[in-house]
Amino acid sequence: MAAERGYDSALVTTHWQERITAGTDPSVRTEHTLRYEVAAPVVRQAATWCDLGCGTGLAAGSATDGPFEGELVLVDVDAASVTQAAAHLRADTITPLAADLNDPAGRAAVRAAVLGAAAPRAITCFEVLEHVRDLAAVVELLVELAGHATTVVLSVPNDAFWAIENPYHLTTWSAAAFTELRAMLPTGHVFAEQVPLRGSRITVQGADPDEPAGVEAHEGAVPSHFIAAFGPTAWQLRGGAAIFEADQRGERNWTQQRERDVGYLDARVGELEAGLVALRDQAAQMEQWRRYIHDLEDRLGLPRAGSAAAMANERRDGS
Amino acid sequence: MKVAFLVNDLQLSGGIGVVVQHALQLARVHGFGVALVLVREQEDPHWVYEPLEHLRVLSLPQACEERFDVVIATWWETTFSLFDVPAERYAYFVQSLEDRFYKPDAAERLGAALTLDLPVAFITEASWIAETLRELRPDALCLLVRNGIDKRMFPAPERIDSHPGEPLRVLVEGNPRSWFKHVHDAIDAANAMREPHHLTVVCGDRDGLGDVVADRIVGPLTPDEMATLYGESDVLLKLSSVEGMFGPPLEAFHRGATCVTTPVTGHEEYIEHGWNALICEWDDAGGTARALDLLARDRRLLYFLRSNALHTARGWPDWHQQGALMALALRRIRDAPPPAAAAAARALTSDLAAGVNLYATHMQQRNEFERQARVVQRVRAHPVFVRARQLRDRRWARVVSWPVRRLAPGALRRLLGP
Numbered sequence: 116m117a118a119e120r121g122y123d124s125a126l127v128t129t130h131w132q133e134r135i136t137a138g139t140d141p142s143v144r145t146e147h148t149l150r151y152e153v154a155a156p157v158v159r160q161a162a163t164w165c166d167l168g169c170g171t172g173l174a175a176g177s178a179t180d181g182p183f184e185g186e187l188v189l190v191d192v193d194a195a196s197v198t199q200a201a202a203h204l205r206a207d208t209i210t211p212l213a214a215d216l217n218d219p220a221g222r223a224a225v226r227a228a229v230l231g232a233a234a235p236r237a238i239t240c241f242e243v244l245e246h247v248r249d250l251a252a253v254v255e256l257l258v259e260l261a262g263h264a265t266t267v268v269l270s271v272p273n274d275a276f277w278a279i280e281n282p283y284h285l286t287t288w289s290a291a292a293f294t295e296l297r298a299m300l301p302t303g304h305v306f307a308e309q310v311p312l313r314g315s316r317i318t319v320q321g322a323d324p325d326e327p328a329g330v331e332a333h334e335g336a337v338p339s340h341f342i343a344a345f346g347p348t349a350w351q352l353r354g355g356a357a358i359f360e361a362d363q364r365g366e367r368n369w370t371q372q373r374e375r376d377v378g379y380l381d382a383r384v385g386e387l388e389a390g391l392v393a394l395r396d397q398a399a400q401m402e403q404w405r406r407y408i409h410d411l412e413d414r415l416g417l418p419r420a421g422s423a424a425a426m427a428n429e430r431r432d433g434s
Numbered sequence: 435m436k437v438a439f440l441v442n443d444l445q446l447s448g449g450i451g452v453v454v455q456h457a458l459q460l461a462r463v464h465g466f467g468v469a470l471v472l473v474r475e476q477e478d479p480h481w482v483y484e485p486l487e488h489l490r491v492l493s494l495p496q497a498c499e500e501r502f503d504v505v506i507a508t509w510w511e512t513t514f515s516l517f518d519v520p521a522e523r524y525a526y527f528v529q530s531l532e533d534r535f536y537k538p539d540a541a542e543r544l545g546a547a548l549t550l551d552l553p554v555a556f557i558t559e560a561s562w563i564a565e566t567l568r569e570l571r572p573d574a575l576c577l578l579v580r581n582g583i584d585k586r587m588f589p590a591p592e593r594i595d596s597h598p599g600e601p602l603r604v605l606v607e608g609n610p611r612s613w614f615k616h617v618h619d620a621i622d623a624a625n626a627m628r629e630p631h632h633l634t635v636v637c638g639d640r641d642g643l644g645d646v647v648a649d650r651i652v653g654p655l656t657p658d659e660m661a662t663l664y665g666e667s668d669v670l671l672k673l674s675s676v677e678g679m680f681g682p683p684l685e686a687f688h689r690g691a692t693c694v695t696t697p698v699t700g701h702e703e704y705i706e707h708g709w710n711a712l713i714c715e716w717d718d719a720g721g722t723a724r725a726l727d728l729l730a731r732d733r734r735l736l737y738f739l740r741s742n743a744l745h746t747a748r749g750w751p752d753w754h755q756q757g758a759l760m761a762l763a764l765r766r767i768r769d770a771p772p773p774a775a776a777a778a779a780r781a782l783t784s785d786l787a788a789g790v791n792l793y794a795t796h797m798q799q800r801n802e803f804e805r806q807a808r809v810v811q812r813v814r815a816h817p818v819f820v821r822a823r824q825l826r827d828r829r830w831a832r833v834v835s836w837p838v839r840r841l842a843p844g845a846l847r848r849l850l851g852p
Contacts (some may be wrong), residue, residue: 250758251464255765275749276513286749286755291561291580297761298577370711371742379737382596 141333146309150241151177153307154268157191157332161185161237161266164206166231167216168192168243172200178239182206186232190214190225199401217248222256234264241270245284254299270309271296277367314358318344322354330356436467437504437764438497438519439527440512442474443447449529450558450579451657452559453508454486461488466761471497473506473515491755496519497810503768508558510546516554518787523767526550528558530564530678534642535614539796544789551785553778555767556759560679560700573777575770577763580703580790581679582753588661590747594740605667605691607682611642614676616696619719621646629730636663643796664689669729673714673722674698687747692739694725710742715788722827728731 139147142388151158151174158164158178166175182205185425189204191197194213201211212228222254238260247253248347257267274281275289286292297306318329344352409419418424437460439453452471460466469490492500497519503542505512505521512531516524526549550567555575558564564578604624608615617637624633625647627774637643655663664670664722670686672695680700683693687704693711695701707713712729729736813819825831838845 137636249463250755251761254758254762260673278748279744280748286758287751289749292751292755295578295580295759299759299766371745372738375738375741376734378594378741379596379734382593382737383598386596386598 116319116395118404141331142311145331146311147174147241148177150268150270150309150348151239154178154237155180155238157266157268158239161235163188163229163232163236164233165190165225165232165236165238166200167225167240168246169200170196172196173240175200175204186210188212188225188232190227190228192221194214201417205342216243216253219252221315222252226256228265229260229265236260236263236265238267239269240267244269244288245274245281245288248285254296258299258301273276276363289359294331303313311363312358313361314356317357319352322352330358331359335374344395366369407425435465435504435508435765435768436502438469438471438492438500438502438521439506439508440471440473440519441508442712443472444470449509452681453527454489454756455584455753456757457489458486458581458762459753460764461516462657463757464761466764469497469500469502471515471519473512505763506764507549507554507703507835510549511724512579513549513552513554513564516552522775523770523772524552525764526552526554526556528556528563528567534676535837536569537613544792548782548785548789549768551782553773553775554629554775555770556767557763557767561703562699563657563678571781573781575767575773577766579756579759579763580751581681582756583684583688583750584657585688585749585752587657587662588685588686588747591690594737594744596686596733596737597735601632602627602726602736603666604631604633604726605636605670605686606633606648607661608634608635608640608672608674609639609668611645614674616673616675617643618646619717620650620671620673620722623673624648624723624726626646626719627726627730628723629727631726631730633652634663634667635659639700640660645723645843655691655841659688660685664691667691668746669694669739671722671726672696672698675716677701680705684747687743688750690740690744692729692736692743693721694729704746706742706746708739710746712739719804722797741829 140299155178159180164183164185166172169175169189169191170204184207184421185406186208188210189197189205191200192213192215197211197213201209205376208230210232210402212224214224216222217227218247229238240257243251244253257269261267271288271293272279273289273293274284274287275292297304314330342352406407410414412419418428441450443722444454457468457470461468462761465489470486470489470678471492477612479618486629493765494515497505500520502519504520504523504525506525506527507515507516507530508527510761513526516526526551529551531547533545533547553574555577556564556567556571557565557577557579559579561578561580564576567574568577571697601831604627606617606620606624608617610617617635621633621635624631628835631659632706633648634650634652635643635646635648636653636655637651638812640651640653652663654665664686667686668690668691668730670683670693672683672693674680675698676679676694677698677700680698680703682703683695683701686693689712694714695703695705695711695797701713705711705713714725723794729739826835830840
C-alpha cells in the first residue's frame with residue numbers, strides 16, 4: 116500500500132499484524148514460522164496436537180514435515196480462520212473448534228477436545244496470552260492440561276521493550292512479566308528466548324550460491340551495496356551470507372532519540388506557532404488602535420503620529 | 435477460594451493501597467472471597483479507599499472463627515497474628531525488607547528480620563526482594579507479583595510540553611519522619627539549584643516536615659490528586675536510601691514526568707540512567723542540584739527523559755494483569771505442599787543466634803556504661819560536690835569559676851550534674 120501511495124502518512128491507521136497471512140511482513144511471518152519449527156519435535160511425538168490461536172494455519176505447517184500423523188485440534192476465536200486453517204493443514208484427523216478462551220464455555224470446550232483425544236498430546240499456544248482477558252484462567256487450563264500427558268509450548272511478545280500499544284493486546288509482556296508468569300508454571304519448565312537477527316547476503320551473478328540454510332528469499336529485496344571484481348582471479352569471487360543478533364537496545368535508543376528530537380522540535384514549533392498567532396492578534400489590535408488614533412488626529416486637525424509634520428512638532432516641542 | 439490479608443490498619447499508605455488493589459482484583463475479577471483482617475485495635479478511622487463492598491473487613495477475633503485457604507501477612511508485625519487465623523496455607527506478602535526501616539540498635543530491626551524465617555510461602559512485588567528471599571530461604575516458595583498501575587487514575591498525557599523559559603517544575607514527595615526517605619535532603623538539593631525552578635513538596639505530615647523553603651507545600655493528597663500533581667511536574671526528586679518496589683517514580687512516569695533519584699533498591703526494575711531518568715550519587719546534594727540544573731537548562735534532554743519515562747510506563751502492566759498473577763500465585767500456594775518446618779526452623783535459629791550475639795554485645799556495653807555511671811554518681815553524691823552544686827550559681831562562685839567555664843564550656847555542668 117505504502118509503495119503504491121509513495122508516501123506513508125502518519126495519519127493512516129496502523130495495520131496490526133494480529134493474524135498471520137501471506138501478506139504479513141516477512142520478518143513477522145518468519146518469526147512465527149520459526150516458533151512452530153522449534154516446537155516440531157514435541158508435535159511429532161504427539162498423538163494429538165492442539166494449536167491454540169491457529170489463525171489461518173499458515174505457519175503451523177512448519178511444525179511437521181508432512182501431514183500430521185494424529186488428531187489435529189485447531190482452535191481460534193474466528194470461525195472463518197479455523198475453516199481456512201483446516202483446509203490448509205494436513206492431518207489424519209482434523210477437529211476444527213471455534214472457541215473464545217475468554218469465555219468459560221470456550222475453555223471448557225478446548226479442555227474437553229484435548230482431553231477427549233488420544234495421549235500423548237501437544238499444545239502450541241503462540242501469541243495468544245496477550246489477547247486473553249482472563250489470563251489466570253487460561254494459564255490454569257494449560258497447567259492443568261500439562262498434568263495430563265500434554266506438553267505445552269507457549270509464547271508472548273516483548274511488547275514493553277518497544278512500548279507498543281497494540282489495541283488488540285489485553286496484557287503487556289516484558290522480560291519481568293514473563294519471569295512472573297514462569298513462577299506460576301510447573302517447576303522444571305523449559306525457557307527459551309527468541310532474538311531477532313540481522314544479516315547480509317552477497318550474491319555473485321553467475322556463480323554458485325554459497326549461503327546458509329534457512330535464509331528466506333524476499334522478492335524485490337533491495338541491495339545495500341554494489342560490488343564489482345575484475346582481473347585474472349575475479350572469477351574466484353564467491354557469494355556468502357552472515358547473520359548476527361540485532362542490537363535491539365541500540366536500535367531502540369537510536370530510533371527513540373530521533374523520534375524525541377522530532378517530538379521536541381514539533382512541540383517547540385507548536386508553541387512558536389501559538390506565539391505567532393498571539394503576536395498576529397496583538398498586531399491586528401495595534402492596527403485597530405492606530406486607525407482609531409489617526410481618525411482622532413484627523414478629526415482634531417493634528418498631524419498623524421509618525422508623519423514628518425508630527426515629528427517636526429515633537430522636535431520643536433523638545434527644543 | 436477464600437483468602438485473608440492481615441493488615442495493621444487501613445490508613446492511607448502505599449503499602450495498604452497495594453494490598454487493597456490486589457484484594458479488589460481477586461474479589462471482583464477472580465471470584466475470590468477476600469477478607470481484610472485488622473490485627474490490632476483501630477484508633478483512627480479507615481482511609482476511604484475505592485469502594486470496599488466486595489471485601490469483608492474483619493477484626494482478628496472474627497477472622498479466627500473462620501477457616502481460609504490462604505492467609506497472608508502484609509507487614510512484619512502482622513505475622514504475630516498470622517498463625518492464629520485458621521488456614522490451609524500461610525503466606526507473607528513482602529513489600530520491602532522491613533528490618534531496614536529501623537536503625538541498627540532498634541529492637542524492631544531484629545524482629546522484622548526474623549519474620550522472614552517463618553514457615554510460609556512468599557509473594558513479593560520487586561525482583562530484588564525475590565532474589566534476596568530466594569538466597570535467604572532457598573527452601574521456601576517465593577513468587578514475584580509486581581504492583582500494577584491504575585492506568586485510569588494515572589493516564590498518559592496526550593503530549594509532553596517543552597515550556598522553555600519557564601522554571602523547572604520539581605516535585606519532592608515522601609514522609610519526612612521516615613529517616614530513609616531523606617525528604618529534607620531532597621528539599622535542600624532542590625534549593626541548591628542555580629537555575630530557575632519551582633519546588634512543590636507533597637507531605638501528609640506538616641509537623642514532621644517543619645520549616646522548609648519551598649514554593650508550595652501540599653498534602654495529604656488522594657491518589658487522584660497525586661496523579662494531577664505528577665502531571666504538572668517535570669521531575670520527581672527522590673533521594674531515598676530504602677525502597678521496596680519504588681512506586682512513586684513509576685506513577686510519575688505514567689503522567690509524563692521524569693525522575694532524579696539515588697540508586698535505591700527497586701530503581702533497577704524500570705529506571706535507566708540517561709534514558710528515562712537521572713541517577714545521582716548518595717549524599718551528594720551538590721551533584722543532585724547540578725543534575726536538576728542540567729534538566730532546567732537542557733530542555734531537549736528533559737523532553738527526551740520525560741518521553742522515555744512515558745515509554746517505560748506504557749510497558750508496565752495494569753492491576754488487571756497483576757491481579758491475575760496474584761490469583762495464580764495464591765492458587766499455586768494453596769496447591770503446593772506445606773513448607774518444611776525444619777528448614778524454616780534452621781533459618782530462624784540461625785538468625786536468632788546472630789541476634790542473641792548482637793543483643794549480648796549491647797547488654798555488655800550497657801552494663802559497662804552502667805558501671806561507669808555508678809562511679810560518676812558516687813562522685814556526684816560526695817558532700818564536696820553537693821556543696822559545690824549548691825554554691826555554683828552564687829555571684830562570687832561564678833567569678834571564680836569563670837576561667838574554667840571559658841576554657842571548657844559545659845564542663846562544670848557535666849561534672850556537677852544538673
